[in-house]
Amino acid sequence: MTAVHTAPGWDTQRLAAWSGPHLSSVEAALSAWVGVDAPVKLGDAMRYAVLDGGKRLRPLLVLAASEAVGGVAAAALRAACATELIHAYSLVHDDLPCMDNDVLRRGKPTVHVQFGEADALLAGDALQALAFELLTPDDGSVEPTVQATLCRLLARAAGSQGMAGGQAIDLASVGLALTEAQLREMHRLKTGALLQGSVDMGAACSQQVAPQALAALSAYGAALGLAFQVVDDILDVTADSQTLGKTAGKDAAADKPTYVSLLGLDGAREQATQLLGEALAALERSGLPDTNALRALAHMVVDRDR
Protein backbone atom coordinates (compact mmCIF):
# COMPACT_ATOMS: atom_id res chain seq x y z
CA MET A 1 0.00 0.00 0.00
CA THR A 2 1.12 3.55 -0.55
CA ALA A 3 1.10 5.87 2.42
CA VAL A 4 -2.14 7.81 2.40
CA HIS A 5 -1.98 9.11 5.97
CA THR A 6 0.11 12.04 7.03
CA ALA A 7 1.79 11.18 10.29
CA PRO A 8 1.59 14.35 12.31
CA GLY A 9 4.25 12.93 14.61
CA TRP A 10 7.24 10.91 13.56
CA ASP A 11 8.17 10.20 9.98
CA THR A 12 9.61 6.88 8.86
CA GLN A 13 13.17 7.96 9.59
CA ARG A 14 12.36 9.00 13.12
CA LEU A 15 10.62 5.66 13.69
CA ALA A 16 13.63 3.81 12.32
CA ALA A 17 15.91 5.77 14.65
CA TRP A 18 13.74 4.78 17.59
CA SER A 19 13.30 1.17 16.48
CA GLY A 20 16.93 0.44 15.65
CA PRO A 21 18.39 0.16 19.15
CA HIS A 22 15.24 -1.59 20.40
CA LEU A 23 15.41 -4.17 17.63
CA SER A 24 19.07 -4.77 18.44
CA SER A 25 18.24 -5.34 22.10
CA VAL A 26 15.44 -7.72 21.22
CA GLU A 27 17.62 -9.69 18.80
CA ALA A 28 20.42 -9.93 21.33
CA ALA A 29 18.05 -11.03 24.07
CA LEU A 30 16.35 -13.61 21.89
CA SER A 31 19.70 -14.94 20.79
CA ALA A 32 20.81 -15.22 24.41
CA TRP A 33 17.58 -16.79 25.65
CA VAL A 34 16.15 -19.03 22.94
CA GLY A 35 17.15 -22.65 22.62
CA VAL A 36 20.24 -22.29 24.75
CA ASP A 37 20.89 -25.41 26.86
CA ALA A 38 18.08 -27.19 25.01
CA PRO A 39 18.79 -30.63 23.52
CA VAL A 40 20.68 -29.92 20.32
CA LYS A 41 18.16 -30.43 17.54
CA LEU A 42 15.30 -28.92 19.54
CA GLY A 43 17.36 -25.88 20.39
CA ASP A 44 18.35 -25.48 16.75
CA ALA A 45 14.72 -25.67 15.64
CA MET A 46 13.68 -23.12 18.26
CA ARG A 47 16.39 -20.71 17.21
CA TYR A 48 15.64 -21.23 13.52
CA ALA A 49 12.01 -20.39 14.19
CA VAL A 50 12.76 -17.21 16.09
CA LEU A 51 16.06 -15.61 15.08
CA ASP A 52 16.93 -13.54 12.02
CA GLY A 53 13.46 -12.94 10.78
CA GLY A 54 10.22 -11.17 11.27
CA LYS A 55 9.23 -7.55 11.67
CA ARG A 56 9.29 -7.85 15.47
CA LEU A 57 6.11 -5.79 15.54
CA ARG A 58 4.90 -7.29 18.82
CA PRO A 59 8.16 -6.58 20.66
CA LEU A 60 8.16 -3.02 19.33
CA LEU A 61 4.58 -2.55 20.55
CA VAL A 62 5.55 -3.82 24.00
CA LEU A 63 8.56 -1.53 24.18
CA ALA A 64 6.70 1.52 22.84
CA ALA A 65 3.80 1.00 25.27
CA SER A 66 6.18 0.49 28.15
CA GLU A 67 8.02 3.69 27.32
CA ALA A 68 4.76 5.58 27.03
CA VAL A 69 3.94 4.67 30.65
CA GLY A 70 7.48 4.81 32.04
CA GLY A 71 7.69 1.03 32.50
CA VAL A 72 10.64 -0.91 33.85
CA ALA A 73 12.98 -1.65 30.94
CA ALA A 74 14.00 -5.13 32.15
CA ALA A 75 10.37 -6.18 32.35
CA ALA A 76 9.59 -4.69 28.95
CA LEU A 77 12.47 -6.47 27.22
CA ARG A 78 11.33 -9.81 28.62
CA ALA A 79 7.72 -9.12 27.70
CA ALA A 80 8.82 -8.07 24.22
CA CYS A 81 10.65 -11.33 23.69
CA ALA A 82 7.82 -13.37 25.18
CA THR A 83 5.28 -11.98 22.71
CA GLU A 84 7.61 -12.77 19.84
CA LEU A 85 8.04 -16.35 21.07
CA ILE A 86 4.29 -16.86 21.15
CA HIS A 87 4.04 -15.39 17.66
CA ALA A 88 6.90 -17.55 16.40
CA TYR A 89 5.49 -20.74 17.90
CA SER A 90 2.11 -20.03 16.31
CA LEU A 91 3.75 -19.70 12.91
CA VAL A 92 5.63 -22.98 13.33
CA HIS A 93 2.44 -24.83 14.22
CA ASP A 94 0.38 -22.98 11.60
CA ASP A 95 2.78 -24.03 8.88
CA LEU A 96 2.54 -27.74 9.74
CA PRO A 97 1.01 -30.03 7.12
CA CYS A 98 -2.11 -30.62 9.23
CA MET A 99 -2.73 -26.85 9.33
CA ASP A 100 -1.70 -24.59 6.44
CA ASN A 101 0.96 -26.96 5.08
CA ASP A 102 3.24 -24.11 4.14
CA VAL A 103 6.82 -24.55 3.02
CA LEU A 104 8.02 -20.95 2.90
CA ARG A 105 8.20 -18.48 5.78
CA ARG A 106 10.24 -15.32 6.04
CA GLY A 107 11.89 -16.39 2.80
CA LYS A 108 13.20 -19.65 4.32
CA PRO A 109 11.94 -23.23 4.41
CA THR A 110 9.46 -23.60 7.26
CA VAL A 111 10.60 -25.29 10.46
CA HIS A 112 9.05 -28.67 9.71
CA VAL A 113 10.60 -28.69 6.24
CA GLN A 114 13.97 -28.02 7.82
CA PHE A 115 13.74 -30.15 10.98
CA GLY A 116 10.86 -32.57 10.45
CA GLU A 117 7.32 -32.40 11.77
CA ALA A 118 7.94 -33.90 15.18
CA ASP A 119 10.70 -31.49 16.10
CA ALA A 120 8.72 -28.58 14.68
CA LEU A 121 5.80 -29.53 16.90
CA LEU A 122 8.04 -29.78 19.96
CA ALA A 123 9.89 -26.59 19.12
CA GLY A 124 6.57 -24.73 19.02
CA ASP A 125 5.54 -26.25 22.33
CA ALA A 126 8.86 -25.38 23.91
CA LEU A 127 8.71 -21.80 22.60
CA GLN A 128 5.35 -21.29 24.27
CA ALA A 129 6.74 -22.55 27.59
CA LEU A 130 9.83 -20.39 27.17
CA ALA A 131 7.67 -17.30 26.78
CA PHE A 132 6.36 -17.79 30.30
CA GLU A 133 9.80 -18.69 31.59
CA LEU A 134 11.16 -15.39 30.28
CA LEU A 135 8.42 -13.53 32.10
CA THR A 136 9.30 -15.06 35.45
CA PRO A 137 12.99 -14.53 36.19
CA ASP A 138 14.16 -15.18 39.73
CA ASP A 139 16.96 -12.63 39.60
CA GLY A 140 15.03 -9.77 41.19
CA SER A 141 14.93 -7.78 37.95
CA VAL A 142 11.13 -7.81 37.61
CA GLU A 143 8.63 -7.35 40.45
CA PRO A 144 6.63 -10.52 41.13
CA THR A 145 3.40 -8.56 40.74
CA VAL A 146 4.48 -7.44 37.29
CA GLN A 147 5.54 -11.00 36.43
CA ALA A 148 2.12 -12.32 37.40
CA THR A 149 0.30 -9.65 35.40
CA LEU A 150 2.45 -10.25 32.34
CA CYS A 151 1.83 -14.01 32.52
CA ARG A 152 -1.91 -13.42 32.88
CA LEU A 153 -2.06 -11.09 29.88
CA LEU A 154 0.05 -13.34 27.70
CA ALA A 155 -1.83 -16.51 28.62
CA ARG A 156 -5.16 -14.89 27.82
CA ALA A 157 -3.87 -13.46 24.55
CA ALA A 158 -2.45 -16.81 23.45
CA GLY A 159 -5.16 -19.20 24.56
CA SER A 160 -8.58 -20.42 23.55
CA GLN A 161 -10.12 -17.01 24.00
CA GLY A 162 -7.24 -15.43 22.14
CA MET A 163 -4.93 -16.54 19.38
CA ALA A 164 -5.55 -20.30 19.52
CA GLY A 165 -9.29 -19.70 19.63
CA GLY A 166 -9.08 -17.47 16.58
CA GLN A 167 -7.14 -20.09 14.69
CA ALA A 168 -9.77 -22.66 15.54
CA ILE A 169 -12.47 -20.37 14.18
CA ASP A 170 -10.34 -19.77 11.12
CA LEU A 171 -10.05 -23.53 10.54
CA ALA A 172 -13.78 -23.98 10.91
CA SER A 173 -14.53 -21.09 8.56
CA VAL A 174 -12.84 -22.33 5.42
CA GLY A 175 -15.40 -22.29 2.63
CA LEU A 176 -18.04 -20.59 4.76
CA ALA A 177 -19.63 -17.22 4.09
CA LEU A 178 -18.90 -15.15 7.20
CA THR A 179 -20.57 -11.88 8.03
CA GLU A 180 -18.29 -8.92 8.66
CA ALA A 181 -19.02 -9.27 12.39
CA GLN A 182 -17.94 -12.92 12.36
CA LEU A 183 -14.83 -12.13 10.36
CA ARG A 184 -13.98 -9.34 12.78
CA GLU A 185 -14.44 -11.64 15.76
CA MET A 186 -12.19 -14.26 14.18
CA HIS A 187 -9.43 -11.76 13.54
CA ARG A 188 -9.90 -10.06 16.91
CA LEU A 189 -8.84 -13.39 18.40
CA LYS A 190 -6.48 -14.83 15.80
CA THR A 191 -4.20 -11.86 15.27
CA GLY A 192 -5.68 -9.06 17.32
CA ALA A 193 -5.45 -10.67 20.75
CA LEU A 194 -1.67 -10.99 20.75
CA LEU A 195 -1.11 -7.55 19.25
CA GLN A 196 -3.46 -5.98 21.79
CA GLY A 197 -1.85 -8.17 24.45
CA SER A 198 1.56 -6.82 23.46
CA VAL A 199 0.38 -3.28 24.10
CA ASP A 200 -1.29 -4.32 27.37
CA MET A 201 1.90 -6.07 28.48
CA GLY A 202 3.99 -3.02 27.72
CA ALA A 203 1.58 -0.94 29.79
CA ALA A 204 1.82 -3.49 32.62
CA CYS A 205 5.55 -2.86 32.92
CA SER A 206 4.67 0.11 35.08
CA GLN A 207 2.51 -0.32 38.14
CA GLN A 208 1.46 3.33 38.15
CA VAL A 209 -0.70 3.81 35.10
CA ALA A 210 -4.07 5.54 35.39
CA PRO A 211 -6.95 3.17 34.55
CA GLN A 212 -8.09 5.53 31.80
CA ALA A 213 -4.67 5.39 30.16
CA LEU A 214 -4.59 1.59 30.44
CA ALA A 215 -8.01 1.36 28.80
CA ALA A 216 -7.04 3.76 26.04
CA LEU A 217 -3.85 1.86 25.29
CA SER A 218 -5.81 -1.37 25.16
CA ALA A 219 -8.27 0.21 22.72
CA TYR A 220 -5.32 1.35 20.64
CA GLY A 221 -4.04 -2.22 20.64
CA ALA A 222 -7.40 -3.61 19.62
CA ALA A 223 -7.79 -1.22 16.69
CA LEU A 224 -4.21 -1.74 15.58
CA GLY A 225 -4.59 -5.51 15.87
CA LEU A 226 -7.56 -5.53 13.58
CA ALA A 227 -5.95 -3.09 11.17
CA PHE A 228 -2.96 -5.41 10.95
CA GLN A 229 -5.14 -8.28 9.80
CA VAL A 230 -7.07 -6.15 7.31
CA VAL A 231 -3.76 -5.08 5.78
CA ASP A 232 -2.59 -8.72 5.82
CA ASP A 233 -5.65 -9.65 3.80
CA ILE A 234 -4.93 -6.83 1.38
CA LEU A 235 -1.27 -7.82 0.98
CA ASP A 236 -2.24 -11.44 0.40
CA VAL A 237 -3.93 -10.20 -2.76
CA THR A 238 -1.68 -7.34 -3.84
CA ALA A 239 1.86 -8.44 -2.95
CA ASP A 240 4.03 -11.22 -4.33
CA SER A 241 5.55 -14.07 -2.34
CA GLN A 242 9.05 -12.70 -2.58
CA THR A 243 8.13 -9.36 -1.04
CA LEU A 244 6.01 -11.04 1.64
CA GLY A 245 8.59 -13.71 2.43
CA LYS A 246 5.70 -16.16 2.57
CA THR A 247 3.29 -17.66 0.09
CA ALA A 248 1.02 -14.94 -1.33
CA GLY A 249 -2.52 -15.57 -2.44
CA LYS A 250 -2.94 -18.53 -0.16
CA ASP A 251 -6.11 -17.25 1.52
CA ALA A 252 -7.92 -17.04 -1.77
CA ALA A 253 -6.47 -20.40 -2.82
CA ALA A 254 -7.75 -21.94 0.42
CA ASP A 255 -11.14 -20.30 -0.02
CA LYS A 256 -10.74 -18.50 3.28
CA PRO A 257 -13.00 -15.55 4.03
CA THR A 258 -10.97 -12.31 4.19
CA TYR A 259 -11.67 -8.60 4.41
CA VAL A 260 -10.93 -8.37 0.72
CA SER A 261 -13.32 -11.16 -0.22
CA LEU A 262 -15.98 -9.54 1.97
CA LEU A 263 -15.47 -5.82 1.35
CA GLY A 264 -13.44 -5.75 -1.85
CA LEU A 265 -10.00 -4.19 -2.08
CA ASP A 266 -11.18 -0.60 -1.73
CA GLY A 267 -13.52 -1.47 1.10
CA ALA A 268 -10.72 -3.22 2.94
CA ARG A 269 -8.45 -0.21 2.46
CA GLU A 270 -11.12 2.09 3.85
CA GLN A 271 -11.49 -0.24 6.80
CA ALA A 272 -7.75 -0.09 7.48
CA THR A 273 -7.80 3.69 7.36
CA GLN A 274 -10.72 3.85 9.74
CA LEU A 275 -9.03 1.50 12.21
CA LEU A 276 -5.88 3.60 12.05
CA GLY A 277 -8.02 6.59 12.97
CA GLU A 278 -9.47 4.67 15.92
CA ALA A 279 -6.03 3.69 17.13
CA LEU A 280 -4.73 7.25 16.96
CA ALA A 281 -7.83 8.61 18.67
CA ALA A 282 -7.33 6.16 21.52
CA LEU A 283 -3.78 7.42 22.00
CA GLU A 284 -5.13 10.98 22.20
CA ARG A 285 -7.57 9.85 24.90
CA SER A 286 -4.84 8.16 26.91
CA GLY A 287 -3.59 11.47 28.25
CA LEU A 288 -0.03 10.09 28.12
CA PRO A 289 2.61 12.72 27.34
CA ASP A 290 4.59 10.84 24.70
CA THR A 291 2.92 8.33 22.41
CA ASN A 292 4.96 9.14 19.32
CA ALA A 293 6.39 5.65 18.93
CA LEU A 294 2.96 4.06 19.28
CA ARG A 295 1.53 6.50 16.74
CA ALA A 296 4.29 5.77 14.30
CA LEU A 297 3.89 2.01 14.74
CA ALA A 298 0.19 2.28 13.93
CA HIS A 299 1.04 4.15 10.73
CA MET A 300 3.68 1.55 9.91
CA VAL A 301 1.19 -1.29 10.33
CA VAL A 302 -1.25 0.26 7.92
CA ASP A 303 1.28 1.52 5.39
CA ARG A 304 3.53 -1.55 5.25
CA ASP A 305 4.08 -3.45 2.03
CA ARG A 306 4.96 -6.81 3.61
Add this chain to the structure above:
Amino acid sequence: MTAVHTAPGWDTQRLAAWSGPHLSSVEAALSAWVGVDAPVKLGDAMRYAVLDGGKRLRPLLVLAASEAVGGVAAAALRAACATELIHAYSLVHDDLPCMDNDVLRRGKPTVHVQFGEADALLAGDALQALAFELLTPDDGSVEPTVQATLCRLLARAAGSQGMAGGQAIDLASVGLALTEAQLREMHRLKTGALLQGSVDMGAACSQQVAPQALAALSAYGAALGLAFQVVDDILDVTADSQTLGKTAGKDAAADKPTYVSLLGLDGAREQATQLLGEALAALERSGLPDTNALRALAHMVVDRDR
Protein backbone atom coordinates in the same frame (compact mmCIF):
# COMPACT_ATOMS: atom_id res chain seq x y z
CA MET B 1 3.54 -55.18 39.76
CA THR B 2 2.75 -56.74 43.09
CA ALA B 3 3.29 -54.63 46.19
CA VAL B 4 6.67 -55.49 47.63
CA HIS B 5 7.02 -52.50 49.94
CA THR B 6 5.35 -52.21 53.30
CA ALA B 7 3.99 -48.73 53.66
CA PRO B 8 4.74 -47.81 57.25
CA GLY B 9 2.25 -44.95 56.95
CA TRP B 10 -1.02 -45.04 55.08
CA ASP B 11 -2.45 -48.14 53.46
CA THR B 12 -4.31 -48.04 50.16
CA GLN B 13 -7.64 -47.37 51.83
CA ARG B 14 -6.32 -44.40 53.77
CA LEU B 15 -4.82 -42.99 50.58
CA ALA B 16 -8.12 -43.44 48.80
CA ALA B 17 -9.93 -41.65 51.62
CA TRP B 18 -7.50 -38.75 51.31
CA SER B 19 -7.52 -38.70 47.50
CA GLY B 20 -11.28 -38.94 47.01
CA PRO B 21 -12.31 -35.42 47.97
CA HIS B 22 -9.22 -33.97 46.31
CA LEU B 23 -9.94 -35.78 43.06
CA SER B 24 -13.51 -34.50 43.18
CA SER B 25 -12.28 -30.93 43.64
CA VAL B 26 -9.85 -31.26 40.77
CA GLU B 27 -12.46 -32.76 38.44
CA ALA B 28 -14.95 -30.04 39.33
CA ALA B 29 -12.38 -27.32 38.83
CA LEU B 30 -11.18 -28.72 35.52
CA SER B 31 -14.77 -29.04 34.34
CA ALA B 32 -15.44 -25.44 35.30
CA TRP B 33 -12.24 -24.06 33.80
CA VAL B 34 -11.35 -26.05 30.68
CA GLY B 35 -12.71 -25.14 27.27
CA VAL B 36 -15.47 -22.96 28.65
CA ASP B 37 -16.12 -19.94 26.40
CA ALA B 38 -13.73 -21.38 23.82
CA PRO B 39 -14.92 -21.65 20.21
CA VAL B 40 -17.14 -24.74 20.16
CA LYS B 41 -15.04 -27.43 18.52
CA LEU B 42 -11.84 -26.28 20.18
CA GLY B 43 -13.48 -26.24 23.60
CA ASP B 44 -14.86 -29.72 23.00
CA ALA B 45 -11.45 -31.03 22.02
CA MET B 46 -9.85 -29.43 25.09
CA ARG B 47 -12.45 -30.94 27.42
CA TYR B 48 -12.20 -34.33 25.72
CA ALA B 49 -8.45 -34.29 26.27
CA VAL B 50 -8.69 -33.41 29.93
CA LEU B 51 -11.93 -34.55 31.55
CA ASP B 52 -12.97 -38.02 32.70
CA GLY B 53 -9.65 -39.68 32.46
CA GLY B 54 -6.22 -40.09 33.90
CA LYS B 55 -4.88 -40.91 37.30
CA ARG B 56 -4.47 -37.24 38.18
CA LEU B 57 -1.15 -38.09 39.73
CA ARG B 58 0.31 -34.63 39.16
CA PRO B 59 -2.63 -32.81 40.78
CA LEU B 60 -2.46 -35.17 43.77
CA LEU B 61 1.26 -34.49 44.13
CA VAL B 62 0.61 -30.74 44.08
CA LEU B 63 -2.12 -31.01 46.68
CA ALA B 64 -0.18 -33.38 48.92
CA ALA B 65 2.93 -31.21 48.80
CA SER B 66 0.90 -28.10 49.48
CA GLU B 67 -0.75 -29.71 52.48
CA ALA B 68 2.62 -30.87 53.78
CA VAL B 69 3.79 -27.24 53.88
CA GLY B 70 0.48 -25.64 54.89
CA GLY B 71 0.00 -24.02 51.48
CA VAL B 72 -2.93 -21.86 50.39
CA ALA B 73 -5.67 -24.18 49.11
CA ALA B 74 -6.84 -21.86 46.32
CA ALA B 75 -3.33 -21.68 44.93
CA ALA B 76 -2.85 -25.43 45.23
CA LEU B 77 -6.05 -26.24 43.37
CA ARG B 78 -5.06 -23.98 40.50
CA ALA B 79 -1.55 -25.39 40.44
CA ALA B 80 -2.96 -28.92 40.52
CA CYS B 81 -5.14 -28.23 37.50
CA ALA B 82 -2.34 -26.44 35.67
CA THR B 83 -0.01 -29.45 35.94
CA GLU B 84 -2.74 -31.70 34.62
CA LEU B 85 -3.33 -29.39 31.66
CA ILE B 86 0.34 -29.51 30.73
CA HIS B 87 0.29 -33.28 31.05
CA ALA B 88 -2.89 -33.54 28.97
CA TYR B 89 -1.59 -31.26 26.23
CA SER B 90 1.62 -33.29 26.02
CA LEU B 91 -0.40 -36.46 25.51
CA VAL B 92 -2.48 -34.85 22.76
CA HIS B 93 0.61 -33.73 20.89
CA ASP B 94 2.48 -36.98 21.61
CA ASP B 95 -0.32 -38.99 20.08
CA LEU B 96 -0.30 -37.05 16.80
CA PRO B 97 0.68 -38.96 13.66
CA CYS B 98 3.95 -37.06 13.35
CA MET B 99 4.93 -38.19 16.86
CA ASP B 100 3.76 -41.55 18.26
CA ASN B 101 0.77 -41.86 15.95
CA ASP B 102 -1.36 -43.44 18.65
CA VAL B 103 -5.08 -44.02 18.34
CA LEU B 104 -5.96 -45.17 21.87
CA ARG B 105 -5.54 -43.17 25.08
CA ARG B 106 -7.24 -43.73 28.41
CA GLY B 107 -9.40 -46.31 26.62
CA LYS B 108 -10.78 -43.75 24.16
CA PRO B 109 -9.85 -42.67 20.64
CA THR B 110 -7.08 -40.09 20.83
CA VAL B 111 -7.96 -36.43 20.33
CA HIS B 112 -6.82 -36.22 16.71
CA VAL B 113 -8.79 -39.36 15.85
CA GLN B 114 -11.88 -37.78 17.38
CA PHE B 115 -11.44 -34.15 16.28
CA GLY B 116 -8.88 -34.13 13.48
CA GLU B 117 -5.21 -33.28 13.60
CA ALA B 118 -5.52 -29.53 13.26
CA ASP B 119 -7.93 -29.15 16.17
CA ALA B 120 -5.88 -31.58 18.26
CA LEU B 121 -2.81 -29.45 17.65
CA LEU B 122 -4.68 -26.27 18.60
CA ALA B 123 -6.33 -27.88 21.62
CA GLY B 124 -2.90 -28.86 22.94
CA ASP B 125 -1.59 -25.35 22.34
CA ALA B 126 -4.60 -23.81 24.06
CA LEU B 127 -4.29 -26.18 27.04
CA GLN B 128 -0.72 -25.07 27.60
CA ALA B 129 -1.79 -21.42 27.58
CA LEU B 130 -4.71 -22.21 29.88
CA ALA B 131 -2.34 -23.73 32.43
CA PHE B 132 -0.66 -20.37 32.85
CA GLU B 133 -3.98 -18.56 32.81
CA LEU B 134 -5.20 -20.70 35.70
CA LEU B 135 -2.09 -19.80 37.67
CA THR B 136 -2.68 -16.07 37.31
CA PRO B 137 -6.20 -15.22 38.50
CA ASP B 138 -6.97 -11.55 39.09
CA ASP B 139 -9.53 -12.21 41.83
CA GLY B 140 -7.16 -11.78 44.76
CA SER B 141 -7.28 -15.47 45.66
CA VAL B 142 -3.58 -16.11 45.05
CA GLU B 143 -0.72 -13.79 46.05
CA PRO B 144 1.06 -12.35 43.00
CA THR B 145 4.37 -13.61 44.34
CA VAL B 146 2.98 -17.13 44.49
CA GLN B 147 1.52 -16.74 41.00
CA ALA B 148 4.89 -15.73 39.62
CA THR B 149 6.69 -18.61 41.32
CA LEU B 150 4.13 -21.13 40.10
CA CYS B 151 4.43 -19.85 36.53
CA ARG B 152 8.22 -20.02 36.73
CA LEU B 153 8.22 -23.59 38.02
CA LEU B 154 5.66 -24.77 35.49
CA ALA B 155 7.33 -23.08 32.54
CA ARG B 156 10.67 -24.64 33.41
CA ALA B 157 9.13 -28.06 33.95
CA ALA B 158 7.29 -27.93 30.62
CA GLY B 159 9.89 -26.39 28.37
CA SER B 160 13.03 -27.26 26.47
CA GLN B 161 14.93 -28.05 29.65
CA GLY B 162 11.99 -30.05 30.95
CA MET B 163 9.24 -32.09 29.35
CA ALA B 164 9.55 -30.84 25.77
CA GLY B 165 13.31 -31.28 25.91
CA GLY B 166 12.92 -34.83 27.14
CA GLN B 167 10.54 -35.63 24.32
CA ALA B 168 13.02 -34.26 21.83
CA ILE B 169 15.73 -36.51 23.25
CA ASP B 170 13.29 -39.41 23.16
CA LEU B 171 12.62 -38.74 19.47
CA ALA B 172 16.30 -38.59 18.69
CA SER B 173 17.00 -41.80 20.63
CA VAL B 174 14.85 -44.23 18.71
CA GLY B 175 17.04 -47.11 17.60
CA LEU B 176 20.06 -45.86 19.53
CA ALA B 177 21.85 -47.67 22.32
CA LEU B 178 21.71 -45.31 25.29
CA THR B 179 23.75 -45.69 28.43
CA GLU B 180 21.82 -45.80 31.70
CA ALA B 181 22.98 -42.25 32.41
CA GLN B 182 21.59 -41.04 29.07
CA LEU B 183 18.33 -42.89 29.60
CA ARG B 184 18.03 -41.39 33.07
CA GLU B 185 18.65 -37.90 31.72
CA MET B 186 15.99 -38.37 29.04
CA HIS B 187 13.43 -39.51 31.59
CA ARG B 188 14.44 -36.90 34.13
CA LEU B 189 13.29 -34.36 31.56
CA LYS B 190 10.51 -36.15 29.71
CA THR B 191 8.45 -37.37 32.65
CA GLY B 192 10.40 -36.43 35.74
CA ALA B 193 10.48 -32.69 35.27
CA LEU B 194 6.71 -32.24 35.42
CA LEU B 195 6.27 -34.67 38.31
CA GLN B 196 9.04 -32.97 40.24
CA GLY B 197 7.59 -29.63 39.17
CA SER B 198 4.23 -30.67 40.59
CA VAL B 199 5.80 -31.27 43.99
CA ASP B 200 7.74 -28.02 43.77
CA MET B 201 4.58 -26.13 42.83
CA GLY B 202 2.70 -27.61 45.77
CA ALA B 203 5.51 -26.51 48.05
CA ALA B 204 5.40 -23.03 46.51
CA CYS B 205 1.80 -22.59 47.65
CA SER B 206 3.20 -21.57 51.00
CA GLN B 207 5.68 -18.72 51.24
CA GLN B 208 7.04 -19.94 54.57
CA VAL B 209 8.85 -23.16 53.83
CA ALA B 210 12.37 -23.73 55.14
CA PRO B 211 14.89 -24.05 52.29
CA GLN B 212 15.91 -27.48 53.55
CA ALA B 213 12.30 -28.69 53.36
CA LEU B 214 11.93 -27.24 49.85
CA ALA B 215 15.09 -29.02 48.72
CA ALA B 216 14.00 -32.29 50.29
CA LEU B 217 10.57 -32.12 48.66
CA SER B 218 12.21 -31.42 45.34
CA ALA B 219 14.49 -34.44 45.78
CA TYR B 220 11.41 -36.51 46.62
CA GLY B 221 9.82 -35.29 43.39
CA ALA B 222 12.91 -36.11 41.36
CA ALA B 223 13.14 -39.67 42.69
CA LEU B 224 9.42 -40.23 42.31
CA GLY B 225 9.48 -38.82 38.79
CA LEU B 226 12.13 -41.24 37.70
CA ALA B 227 10.46 -44.13 39.50
CA PHE B 228 7.28 -43.35 37.60
CA GLN B 229 9.04 -43.77 34.27
CA VAL B 230 10.82 -46.94 35.29
CA VAL B 231 7.45 -48.42 36.26
CA ASP B 232 5.97 -47.16 33.00
CA ASP B 233 8.67 -49.04 31.12
CA ILE B 234 7.91 -52.16 33.14
CA LEU B 235 4.17 -51.89 32.56
CA ASP B 236 4.71 -51.38 28.83
CA VAL B 237 6.10 -54.92 28.85
CA THR B 238 4.00 -56.63 31.52
CA ALA B 239 0.52 -55.13 31.20
CA ASP B 240 -2.04 -55.40 28.40
CA SER B 241 -3.56 -52.49 26.49
CA GLN B 242 -6.94 -52.82 28.16
CA THR B 243 -5.51 -52.47 31.67
CA LEU B 244 -3.25 -49.61 30.61
CA GLY B 245 -5.93 -47.80 28.65
CA LYS B 246 -3.30 -47.18 26.01
CA THR B 247 -1.34 -49.26 23.55
CA ALA B 248 0.96 -51.68 25.41
CA GLY B 249 4.28 -52.86 24.05
CA LYS B 250 4.70 -49.81 21.88
CA ASP B 251 8.14 -48.90 23.20
CA ALA B 252 9.54 -52.24 22.17
CA ALA B 253 7.69 -52.07 18.86
CA ALA B 254 9.20 -48.63 18.22
CA ASP B 255 12.66 -49.89 19.24
CA LYS B 256 12.84 -47.27 21.97
CA PRO B 257 15.43 -47.66 24.70
CA THR B 258 13.73 -48.33 28.07
CA TYR B 259 14.77 -49.34 31.55
CA VAL B 260 13.61 -52.84 30.76
CA SER B 261 15.60 -53.08 27.53
CA LEU B 262 18.65 -51.74 29.38
CA LEU B 263 18.41 -53.43 32.78
CA GLY B 264 16.04 -56.32 32.16
CA LEU B 265 12.73 -56.70 33.99
CA ASP B 266 14.27 -57.59 37.33
CA GLY B 267 16.85 -54.85 37.08
CA ALA B 268 14.15 -52.32 36.31
CA ARG B 269 12.12 -53.49 39.30
CA GLU B 270 15.13 -53.14 41.55
CA GLN B 271 15.66 -49.66 40.19
CA ALA B 272 12.06 -48.73 41.00
CA THR B 273 12.44 -50.01 44.54
CA GLN B 274 15.63 -48.09 45.02
CA LEU B 275 14.06 -44.87 43.76
CA LEU B 276 11.11 -45.38 46.09
CA GLY B 277 13.59 -45.62 48.93
CA GLU B 278 15.24 -42.37 47.82
CA ALA B 279 11.89 -40.62 47.68
CA LEU B 280 10.90 -41.76 51.17
CA ALA B 281 14.30 -40.85 52.57
CA ALA B 282 13.94 -37.35 51.17
CA LEU B 283 10.61 -36.98 52.95
CA GLU B 284 12.27 -38.01 56.21
CA ARG B 285 14.90 -35.34 55.62
CA SER B 286 12.32 -32.65 54.98
CA GLY B 287 11.53 -32.30 58.66
CA LEU B 288 7.90 -31.67 57.76
CA PRO B 289 5.43 -32.98 60.34
CA ASP B 290 2.96 -34.72 58.01
CA THR B 291 4.11 -36.26 54.76
CA ASN B 292 1.78 -39.27 54.85
CA ALA B 293 0.03 -38.41 51.61
CA LEU B 294 3.31 -37.88 49.80
CA ARG B 295 4.64 -41.18 51.17
CA ALA B 296 1.53 -43.02 50.08
CA LEU B 297 1.65 -41.46 46.61
CA ALA B 298 5.23 -42.66 46.17
CA HIS B 299 4.15 -46.17 47.07
CA MET B 300 1.23 -45.90 44.70
CA VAL B 301 3.47 -44.83 41.82
CA VAL B 302 5.72 -47.84 42.25
CA ASP B 303 3.01 -50.40 43.01
CA ARG B 304 0.51 -49.37 40.35
CA ASP B 305 -0.62 -51.77 37.66
CA ARG B 306 -1.59 -49.17 35.04
